Amino acid sequence: MTTPTLHINHLQKNFGKFQALKDITFDIYPGEVFGFIGPNGAGKSTTIRTLLGILKASGGQATIFGKDVFKDAVAIHSRLAYVPGDVYLWPNLSGGEIIDLFLKLAHNKHTEKTDQLIKAFQLDPTKKARTYSKGNRQKVALIAAFSTEADFYIFDEPTSGLDPLNEEIFQQEVLKLKAAGKAVLLSSHILSEVEKMCDRIGIIRQGKIVETGTLQEMRHLTRTVVKVQTVEPTPEIAALVGVHNVEVNQNGSMTLAVDSEHLDSLMEYLSKKQILSLQATPPTLEDLFLRYYDSEVQTNEQ
Amino acid sequence: MNNNQFQMTGFLTRFTLKKDRLKLLVWAVVLISLFVGVASKFTSLYGNQQAIDEIIKTLKTPAMVSLFGKMPKDVFTSADVFAAEMTVFMAIISCIMNYYFVIRNTRGEEESGILEMIQAHSVGRLANLSATIIESFILNFGIGLIYALGLQFANLSGTDLNGNFLLGFGLASCGFMFASIAAVVSQLSDNTRSATTLAYLVFGIMYIARMITDVTDSHYTWFVPLGWVEKLSTYQQNNWLPVILMLILSVILVLIAFYLNSHRDLGSGLIATKPGRASASPLLHDPLTLFWRLNRVSILVWFFGILILGMTYGSIFNTIGDIVKTNPMFKQLLSTSAIDNANLLIVKQFIGMLMIVFAVLALIPGISLINYLKKGEDKGYLEIIHATPTSRLKLYGSMIFISVITVTIILFAGNLGLYLGGNAVMKQNLPLEIFQRNLLGYWPATMIFLGISACLVGWLPKLISLNFGYLIISFFIQYFGKLLKLPDWTEKLTPFGYLAKVPVKDFNPTTFWFQLALALILIVIGYVGYRRRDLVIN
Numbered sequence: 001m002t003t004p005t006l007h008i009n010h011l012q013k014n015f016g017k018f019q020a021l022k023d024i025t026f027d028i029y030p031g032e033v034f035g036f037i038g039p040n041g042a043g044k045s046t047t048i049r050t051l052l053g054i055l056k057a058s059g060g061q062a063t064i065f066g067k068d069v070f071k072d073a074v075a076i077h078s079r080l081a082y083v084p085g086d087v088y089l090w091p092n093l094s095g096g097e098i099i100d101l102f103l104k105l106a107h108n109k110h111t112e113k114t115d116q117l118i119k120a121f122q123l124d125p126t127k128k129a130r131t132y133s134k135g136n137r138q139k140v141a142l143i144a145a146f147s148t149e150a151d152f153y154i155f156d157e158p159t160s161g162l163d164p165l166n167e168e169i170f171q172q173e174v175l176k177l178k179a180a181g182k183a184v185l186l187s188s189h190i191l192s193e194v195e196k197m198c199d200r201i202g203i204i205r206q207g208k209i210v211e212t213g214t215l216q217e218m219r220h221l222t223r224t225v226v227k228v229q230t231v232e233p234t235p236e237i238a239a240l241v242g243v244h245n246v247e248v249n250q251n252g253s254m255t256l257a258v259d260s261e262h263l264d265s266l267m268e269y270l271s272k273k274q275i276l277s278l279q280a281t282p283p284t285l286e287d288l289f290l291r292y293y294d295s296e297v298q299t300n301e302q
Numbered sequence: 303m304n305n306n307q308f309q310m311t312g313f314l315t316r317f318t319l320k321k322d323r324l325k326l327l328v329w330a331v332v333l334i335s336l337f338v339g340v341a342s343k344f345t346s347l348y349g350n351q352q353a354i355d356e357i358i359k360t361l362k363t364p365a366m367v368s369l370f371g372k373m374p375k376d377v378f379t380s381a382d383v384f385a386a387e388m389t390v391f392m393a394i395i396s397c398i399m400n401y402y403f404v405i406r407n408t409r410g411e412e413e414s415g416i417l418e419m420i421q422a423h424s425v426g427r428l429a430n431l432s433a434t435i436i437e438s439f440i441l442n443f444g445i446g447l448i449y450a451l452g453l454q455f456a457n458l459s460g461t462d463l464n465g466n467f468l469l470g471f472g473l474a475s476c477g478f479m480f481a482s483i484a485a486v487v488s489q490l491s492d493n494t495r496s497a498t499t500l501a502y503l504v505f506g507i508m509y510i511a512r513m514i515t516d517v518t519d520s521h522y523t524w525f526v527p528l529g530w531v532e533k534l535s536t537y538q539q540n541n542w543l544p545v546i547l548m549l550i551l552s553v554i555l556v557l558i559a560f561y562l563n564s565h566r567d568l569g570s571g572l573i574a575t576k577p578g579r580a581s582a583s584p585l586l587h588d589p590l591t592l593f594w595r596l597n598r599v600s601i602l603v604w605f606f607g608i609l610i611l612g613m614t615y616g617s618i619f620n621t622i623g624d625i626v627k628t629n630p631m632f633k634q635l636l637s638t639s640a641i642d643n644a645n646l647l648i649v650k651q652f653i654g655m656l657m658i659v660f661a662v663l664a665l666i667p668g669i670s671l672i673n674y675l676k677k678g679e680d681k682g683y684l685e686i687i688h689a690t691p692t693s694r695l696k697l698y699g700s701m702i703f704i705s706v707i708t709v710t711i712i713l714f715a716g717n718l719g720l721y722l723g724g725n726a727v728m729k730q731n732l733p734l735e736i737f738q739r740n741l742l743g744y745w746p747a748t749m750i751f752l753g754i755s756a757c758l759v760g761w762l763p764k765l766i767s768l769n770f771g772y773l774i775i776s777f778f779i780q781y782f783g784k785l786l787k788l789p790d791w792t793e794k795l796t797p798f799g800y801l802a803k804v805p806v807k808d809f810n811p812t813t814f815w816f817q818l819a820l821a822l823i824l825i826v827i828g829y830v831g832y833r834r835r836d837l838v839i840n
Contacts, residue, residue: 054836054837073688077691077692084685093595096582097578097586098582099581105691110581125580126577126580127577128575128576130493130575
């Protein structure tokens with residue numbers, strides 16, 4: 001396997017007594033888009049700021065391009081581009097000026113690509129940042145990031161203010177980066193976006209990574225929703241191992257959820273009961289997410 | 303009005319007072335303790351006629367008139383001295399206070415988007431502005447009332463009930479007048495920064511105008527609203543007319559502010575933001591050029607403002623430096639060259655007092671610039687910069703550099719102004735040596751202040767505002783120390799207290815190098831902290 005672009009090992013960050021990051025571990029490889037999801041306040045932005053050397057880790061290691069994120073921040077940043085979740089721009093500078101400034105700070109130049117991006121995102125670069133909406137401020141940061149030559153791109157909820165057309169452009173640009181072999185860290189709340197673009201996903205909750213893997217792998221960890229109608233009655237079904245939430249619908253069909261690893265035994269049982277119709281829906285990322293989110297609610301209630 | 307523009311004003315007033323309670327309290331306590339504290343000290347300081355006569359001689363010189371205002375003709379009691387000396391000074395402080403609260407609560411709330419959320423409710427269009435104005439009315443007149451009661455209890459000889467309340471409410475109406483100026487200015491400009499700049503421009507013009515009229519012909523001071531507080535003639539004629547004038551002007555200004563506020567869109571101002579460049583100029587490419595680009599207007603305003611202030615002070619040097627005018631006897635007693643020398647000495651002493659003013663004024667933008675390393679972080683402006691290959695050293699170094707340059711050129715501008723203004727009116731040329739001594743004397747002391755700010759930014763970023771407090775205390779000690787006969791050790795609390803009395807005496811190279819070294823050490827210590835700390839502080 002190639003060496004990872006980003007390597008995080010048991011990263012911790014405390015603010016006074018509060019443990020913002022308890023245990024963060026994951027890697028990102030070149031040519032990979034890594035989705036970083038989790039509820040508000042779980043530690044996504046803190047993780048990213050630690051990776052950028054803005055915050056100093058309290059424990060564990062984090063390296064980018066094999067270098068320490070805090071000590072070698074300047075060297076790392078010459079090959080990195082970043083778009084924060086909340087983009088704040090100097091109110092008295094124009095969008096165009098700020099894009100150029102960010103490019104120059106990254107030792108890049110305003111190129112044809114920059115102009116193309118300004119056009120594609122439909123940004124008026126002559127307007128003062130004071131007059132921009134949230135979406136327009138994000139566009140400024142995105143245009144600067146996409147026209148920067150880098151090997152690692154970090155996006156922290158970059159599309160929360162964009163309209164669907166601009167979101168589409170964002171996704172195309174990210175896929176281009178991926179095709180060019182760049183590594184991308186995408187923190188997002190828009191799960192359809194993550195589902196569509198990310199190769200692997202990490203779920204963070206209360207400062208811990210609770211799950212990493214491909215969406216495919218994660219689906220195995222969760223339940224498939226099955227809607228089934230059989231000729232013979234199925235009285236034992238609710239008692240089967242791994243079967244949950246059995247509901248009988250009005251037309252006589254049943255809806256139930258089954259743990260992915262027990263799908264096999266359920267099918268075996270159902271096949272004996274003469275299946276009339278069967279519909280299996282794989283869990284969406286949203287289901288996955290809600291499951292972790294719910295369990296958080298439960299832990300909080302306890 | 304069928305659709306009440308003032309709907310919920312009462313609620314918002316209570317909310318604003320509650321929200322600002324700590325800040326209101328701090329300002330009120332500082333102002334009151336300053337005023338009442340000085341008042342209670344005055345009896346012991348200027349209790350007998352001899353002490354009064356002595357201080358009057360100083361206060362009647364044009365130099366002091368230009369700073370503190372015109373003294374009444376006949377001064378008999380320590381209360382007269384107190385009123386003459388404190389009125390203009392307290393008016394200036396109350397101007398700063400009112401500008402701060404009003405601009406913050408009107409344009410500031412609008413700029414941050416908070417007003418948008420408030421306005422989306424069933425709240426009148428003018429409710430927020432009205433609430434702010436009521437708040438400042440309560441603040442000013444609350445403080446004014448306590449002033450009056452304080453004077454009543456301070457038992458200063460020569461006070462009377464009428465005069466105590468006149469002075470208290472006179473200062474209160476002056477403060478309220480500044481609140482109403484700020485209310486209008488907040489409608490004109492569409493952002494806090496230029497609103498503040500504009501407001502201080504109005505103040506600066508009034509201050510300089512009253513200074514010139516006071517020194518030349520104080521009747522004309524009636525034309526300057528800031529000069530009205532001087533016309534109270536407290537404990538002498540006890541004239542309530544200025545209070546009425548200030549209140550009338552305030553009402554007119556408030557009505558103008560209401561009119562402007564109800565005839566404009568939320569978030570906009572009469573002075574609209576112009577579009578900018580489509581791409582950055584080659585001069586904007588790194589932190590240093592960015593900080594310059596962000597602050598160039600305010601640095602230039604400070605530079606020319608102080609230059610003009612210097613020229614104005616310089617232009618009264620001929621009046622100040624004319625002992626023959628004060629006492630015609632000298633003409634018979636002394637030779638022309640002796641008179642010239644004596645005149646020059648007076649001018650030098652006056653310049654010495656002005657230097658502390660220039661130094662403090664230069665440090666206001668200087669310290670604010672360094673504090674941006676924290677404030678810019680809080681507001682999120684610097685986050686993307688940190689993700690670029692820009693080292694912390696470069697960010698820190700650039701800011702320290704631009705701050706040092708700013709303070710230096712503003713100090714220089716003040717001296718240049720004095721030189722130009724002075725030479726334009728004086729018969730004898732001011733020796734350049736004076737200004738050399740000024741700059742070499744005061745420059746390293748100002749650098750210590752920058753060093754302290756640098757240290758705070760590096761190690762205690764939450765406490766960066768403390769240095770402004772230290773600056774104000776230092777100014778107070780240097781400016782009023784002599785008048786209030788503060789103990790000598792207080793002077794050693796500030797870097798300015800260690801200077802040789804430039805430009806009367808030559809500057810002291812040992813102090814120069816010692817202070818400069820201290821400033822450098824502080825800056826380096828600050829960097830050590832800045833390099834290793836979290837940049838975003840929760």
